[in-house]
Amino acid sequence: MSSLNLNKVVLCGRLTADPELKQTGSGIAVVTFTLAVNRRYQAKSADGSAPQQQQADFISVVAWRSTAEFISRYFRKGSALCVTGSIQTRTWQDQQGQKRYATEVVADDAMFVDSKNESGGQYTPDAYATPSYSSTPAAAPKFEELKTDEDLPF
Numbered sequence: 139m140s141s142l143n144l145n146k147v148v149l150c151g152r153l154t155a156d157p158e159l160k161q162t163g164s165g166i167a168v169v170t171f172t173l174a175v176n177r178r179y180q181a182k183s184a185d186g187s188a189p190q191q192q193q194a195d196f197i198s199v200v201a202w203r204s205t206a207e208f209i210s211r212y213f214r215k216g217s218a219l220c221v222t223g224s225i226q227t228r229t230w231q232d233q234q235g236q237k238r239y240a241t242e243v244v245a246d247d248a249m250f251v252d253s254k255n256e257s258g259g260q261y262t263p264d265a266y267a268t269p270s271y272s273s274t275p276a277a278a279p280k281f282e283e284l285k286t287d288e289d290l291p292f
Contacts, residue, residue: 146222154172178192179193219249221243
């Protein structure tokens with residue numbers, strides 16, 4: 139009997155709202171957002187033709203730690219975003235005692251889709267400050283200026 143299990147998701151779409159960075163009680167960064175992803179399909183019409191149609195799916199995504207910080211810092215409503223991760227299902231009881239379910243994508247990685255020029259230049263460093271809960275920002279690394287290629291260590 140095979141024990142093959144695979145849970146991998148790749149989504150590319152646009153944010154439906156600004157992501158909001160939060161922290162758990164233990165200080166772990168988390169962000170939740172909805173990604174609008176277009177899905178294409180063939181719809182048969184009355185005359186028998188099958189023109190291609192498009193419909194948006196709205197998918198709930200959660201990201202943790204550095205991925206959450208990256209998304210909240212560089213993406214806004216309407217930004218194109220590509221995430222990879224896995225599908226997760228949660229259950230809980232609401233206040234009326236009803237069992238509730240949620241299925242969401244847990245993003246392990248996120249990346250830019252638009253270039254800076256295509257996005258209207260929204261990825262400027264001044265536009266997104268360091269998250270407010272961070273302590274002092276890390277100092278920039280010190281680099282040694284090399285005069286010639288002969289000074290390279292390889």
